[in-house]
Amino acid sequence: MSRTRDWPLYVVMAVVILFLLSPLIVVVGASVTTSSFLEFPPRGFSLKWFEEVLGQEVWTTTLITSVKLAVVSMAIATVVGIPCSIALARGDFRGRAAITAFVLSPLMVPSIVLAISLLIIYSRTGIDLPFWRLALAHGVLTAPYLIRTLTAALEQVDSSLEEAARNLGATPVGAWLRVVLPTVRPALIAAMFFAFIMSFDELVVALFLSGPRLTTLPMQIYGEIQYNLSPAIAAVSTLLIFLTVAGVLVIERVLGVRRLVR
Template sequence: MVKAVPLWLKIVTVVFIALIVVVMLAPLVVVIGTSFSANQFIAFPPKGFSLEWYHKVLSSSAYLSSGALSLGIALLVTLSSVTIGGAAAIAIHRRQLPQSELLGALFLSPLILPTIIYAIGLLMFWSAAFGPVSFITLWIGHTAITLPYVVRTTLAVLSESDPFIEEAARTMGAGRIQRLVFVVLPQCRPGLAAGAFFAFNISFDEAVLSLFLRTPDMTTLPVQIYGQLEFSPDPSVAAVSTIMIALTVILILVIDRVLGIRKFASA
């Protein structure tokens, strides 16, 4: 017979979870609160209420150009990561490639390598092999570090899929392309959506890799924020961060609307 959980253990568990929630949410409250401050410097709690810093961000050519660059890279990285990672996950799951387990480990290997080491290595390799870095370099670099998330989430979904559905489609006369489009890809959809979400957010927020692979005329939004914090910190940085937080929330709401959070989380 299972013994009842002691009251003191329940209390400790609730307190511990509450502390974790506070530690996770408190920085967000500080950032969002600071973005509406009327102060000229970063301070919390804010004194007064003002939308001045949002106006400054939305009218700043530096922030807008860096934001557009980050958004463009993130969208391209999401597309390439989902395409390559999804295809790799399907092939690995079906064991249609030689050494599938080794390939699976290879696709997940960027997770164990510190980003700064990877950035330095890619910079040295690209400079020696191809010359100066460019937009393509940044795109490839971001794609490499986001691929593991797409591969992992898609493999997780495929591991729970029913293989007999595709077999039934083949028995009914469906060709290979038809089975891929109408059977396999719908089964992969939660994993691909989860991988796309991670790929977009990781690419959009990536600062270390962007710092090493950027050019003087190519500054992403995270690098712009770091530069602002270093030379002239003001609440506009908090305003940009709040906009980025809002973008993530909007993405979650869109996924919930289209796919459902339960299916997304199960990936």
């Protein structure tokens, strides 16, 4: 009887899920069209746009560039974020709230403001290494996501466990690596993936700081949308969707999505 009364709720849930998935359906459908224009529903069925994307060096080059940039930015955010998270979660010092607000400020500052500020800094300091200045900028953008996620996880860990390890002879670093890190490892992995995804998908800062010698995948897609609205854009997006789904399945297989969410 209860299931009968709950059917309107199931209908609403199905409509909401369909609405959320509709952009993905449109993108995948537009990627297999035989037409030369980006349209939905597709005309016929063809994989020629995937062949074109995989056969053009510009797409593979920009994809590799974006992956390298995301990996380096994720590493920078991790190196900076772990000590900050430990200090914010374990420290009890004056000005902690102000420091927390400062560290997380890139989350509140518009990307274009941050991009212009970094462009002025790089121009005055004479830094002319497009990849590394963009990697540092992405590290600034992604570090708050890692810090916020990891700090929340560290605050849930009982500090007495770390104290017990130190009483048994472990150094502060050893206690963190052997006791605390295994406990917060799912949260750390989730935070690193946040940093990777945010860097990989970032466009505004890249437009200001990349220069003519460096093009990321979002920049290439943006340029194609402006000057050449072809189904190749949908094909690239479809490939990214399937790669994302594959990554989630691998995480589920190795660690479990539920653990990462917790």
